[in-house]
Amino acid sequence: MPPHRQDLGLSRPEGGRRGLTINFRSATSSVRRGSTVLPSVLTFLVIVASGGLLMMIEKGMLNGMETPAPRGGGRRPELLRQRRGPGGVDVEAQILQEIRNRTIKTMCRQRNMPHSIWSLSPLQKKTLLQHVLVNDEYRFLYCYVPKVACSNWKRVLKVLSGALESVDVNVKMDHRSDLTFLSSLKPEEIRYRLKHYFKFMFVREPMERLLSAYRNKFGEIESYQKKYGVEIVKRYRKGHAKVQSVRGDDVTFAEFIRYLVDEDVERMNEHWMPMYNLCQPCAVSYDFIGSYERLENDADSVLRRVNVPHFVHFPERQTWYKPVTTETLHYYLCSLPQKLLRELLPKYILDFSLFTYPLPNMTAEHCRH
Numbered sequence: 001m002p003p004h005r006q007d008l009g010l011s012r013p014e015g016g017r018r019g020l021t022i023n024f025r026s027a028t029s030s031v032r033r034g035s036t037v038l039p040s041v042l043t044f045l046v047i048v049a050s051g052g053l054l055m056m057i058e059k060g061m062l063n064g065m066e067t068p069a070p071r072g073g074g075r076r077p078e079l080l081r082q083r084r085g086p087g088g089v090d091v092e093a094q095i096l097q098e099i100r101n102r103t104i105k106t107m108c109r110q111r112n113m114p115h116s117i118w119s120l121s122p123l124q125k126k127t128l129l130q131h132v133l134v135n136d137e138y139r140f141l142y143c144y145v146p147k148v149a150c151s152n153w154k155r156v157l158k159v160l161s162g163a164l165e166s167v168d169v170n171v172k173m174d175h176r177s178d179l180t181f182l183s184s185l186k187p188e189e190i191r192y193r194l195k196h197y198f199k200f201m202f203v204r205e206p207m208e209r210l211l212s213a214y215r216n217k218f219g220e221i222e223s224y225q226k227k228y229g230v231e232i233v234k235r236y237r238k239g240h241a242k243v244q245s246v247r248g249d250d251v252t253f254a255e256f257i258r259y260l261v262d263e264d265v266e267r268m269n270e271h272w273m274p275m276y277n278l279c280q281p282c283a284v285s286y287d288f289i290g291s292y293e294r295l296e297n298d299a300d301s302v303l304r305r306v307n308v309p310h311f312v313h314f315p316e317r318q319t320w321y322k323p324v325t326t327e328t329l330h331y332y333l334c335s336l337p338q339k340l341l342r343e344l345l346p347k348y349i350l351d352f353s354l355f356t357y358p359l360p361n362m363t364a365e366h367c368r369h
């Protein structure tokens with residue numbers, strides 16, 4: 001279980017905010033080097049910082065929004081006005097964006113974080129550019145994260161470019177054709193679009209995303225069972241290293257997590273690579289980071305921001321779609337050895353902290369329910 005802020009005797013929400021300004025230099029340089037293990041002391045600090053931030057979200061800022069802030073902090077009055085204003089502006093969504101904005105700004109300001117895509121390593125840049133989709137007519141860039149409604153966004157892009165008649169057409173999604181990736185453009189074309197286009201991405205609770213990837217790929221997709229499942233079983237299941245008949249179709253969640261612990265985040269398959277590494281939110285300043293948890297609303301506000309015609313809407317969930325419920329996630333997380341989860345979290349810590357998701361609660365009490 002990660003340490004809690006209270007254990008350190010830090011004070012109320014502001015303490016959490018101060019916690020964020022700790023020096024991330026060593027931690028982030030190790031992230032950039034592609035080394036996957038943050039030094040343990042820094043890991044500890046990052047966890048404390050994100051814990052403090054969460055405290056701020058849960059206790060401090062959100063409460064502060066209900067009533068005028070006593071000290072009248074810079075942007076709060078504006079938010080409050082918008083809340084009362086006509087047109088039903090979604091206050092909760094704005095607060096979340098604001099918190100994400102500040103968190104990302106604070107953490108990305110650290111010296112060794114990348115400040116533009118040109119300061120990324122060749123591998124990091126390649127991954128990023130292959131995940132950014134371009135629409136020149138409506139002037140936007142969308143960084144897709146697999147397992148975060150990316151097929152539906154790709155449908156929207158195809159409809160906008162005329163390659164698909166409607167988002168509801170019942171065809172299997174081809175994830176490559178009729179889409180323009182930033183990686184296919186020249187450096188000066190890339191530079192122009194990064195500077196002038198509306199840039200957005202969507203994020204999801206990191207453990208839920210991993211569980212979704214696990215259930216989909218190892219439960220349903222034979223090519224993944226062959227490519228990854230076989231290797232995982234041979235590596236991590238006792239006595240299976242040399243077994244010929246391993247089919248890789250019965251990988252357990254714990255085996256999958258153990259595999260992730262041993263993999264280099266920069267070389268992972270995109271379905272489980274951290275969202276941070278796919279979209280590089282420090283190198284690209286996104287105008288909007290939507291949440292899977294509020295997909296309909298957030299997708300809608302993006303579509304309005306980029307001024308697409310009214311007939312283009314975000315697709316409904318597919319009927320075959322099996323959501324990961326809170327209960328399912330609880331069940332899988334609580335069935336993991338605590339030690340394993342503790343080893344995993346540092347790899348995904350930037351996804352938790354930059355996108356402001358609480359770390360999973362793995363206390364015995366919580367798991368008893």
Ligand SMILES: *[C@@H]1O[C@H](CO)[C@@H](O)[C@H](O)[C@H]1NC(C)=O
Pocket residue numbers: 094095097098101285286287288
């Ligand atoms: C967050 O930051 C982006 C880019 O600086 C800006 O476009 C957006 O309006 C900000 N969102 C909020 C809610 O402040």
Ligand SMILES: *[C@@H]1O[C@H](CO)[C@@H](O)[C@H](O)[C@H]1NC(C)=O
Pocket residue numbers: 361362363365366
């Ligand atoms: C974890 O869950 C337990 C039981 O639901 C709760 O009492 C505790 O406060 C939670 N801890 C955190 C850090 O959320």
